[in-house]
Amino acid sequence: xxxxxxxxxxxxxxxxxxxxxxxxxxxxxxxxxxxxxxxxxxxxxxxxxxxxxxxxxxxxxxxxxxxxxxxxxxxxxxxxxxxxxxxxxxxxxxxxxxxxxxxxxxxxxxxxxxxx
Numbered sequence: 281x282x283x284x285x286x287x288x289x290x291x292x293x294x295x296x297x298x299x300x301x302x303x304x305x306x307x308x309x310x311x312x313x314x315x316x317x318x319x320x321x322x323x324x325x326x327x328x329x330x331x332x333x334x335x336x337x338x339x340x341x342x343x344x345x346x347x348x349x350x351x352x353x354x355x356x357x358x359x360x361x362x363x364x365x366x367x368x369x370x371x372x373x374x375x376x377x378x379x380x381x382x383x384x385x386x387x388x389x390x391x392x393x394x395x396x
Contacts, residue, residue: 292354293337294328300344300351301326315343 287295301311301322308326312319317339324330325340332340334348341348349370373381 287354289352290328290331293332293351294326296351296353297322297340297344298326300346304344311340311343315339317343 301308306314308319308322311317312322315322317336321330321332321336322340325332325336337348337351341351344351373384376384
C-alpha cells in the first residue's frame with residue numbers, strides 16, 4: 281500500500297460538510313433550507329465538483345453550527361467541534377511570526393506521526 285495522498289482544501293471541505301451534515305442528522309434539502317444555499321450547490325460541494333465562495337461557506341457553516349475554518353479541518357470529530365481550546369489555538373497560530381509557525385508545524389507533524 282502506497283503513502284496516503286493528502287487531500288486538497290476542496291476535498292476536505294466536501295468531506296467535512298457531508299460529515300457534519302450527517303452528524304446533525306440533516307438531509308441536503310434540510311441543510312439547503314437552513315442555510316439558504318440550494319440543494320444542488322450543497323450536493324456539488326459534497327461531491328467536490330464546485331468550489332464554493334466565501335458567502336456560501338459562511339452560510340453553510342452557520343447552518344451547521346460551526347465556524348468556516350472548522351470546515352477546513354480534515355477528520356473533524358465531535359471533540360474538535362465542541363473544543364473550547366481549538367479556536368483559541370487557531371487565533372494564536374494566526375498571529376505567530378512565520379518562523380514560529382514553521383516550528384509549530386514541525387512539532388504537530390511529529391506528534392501526528394507518533395503512536396498514541
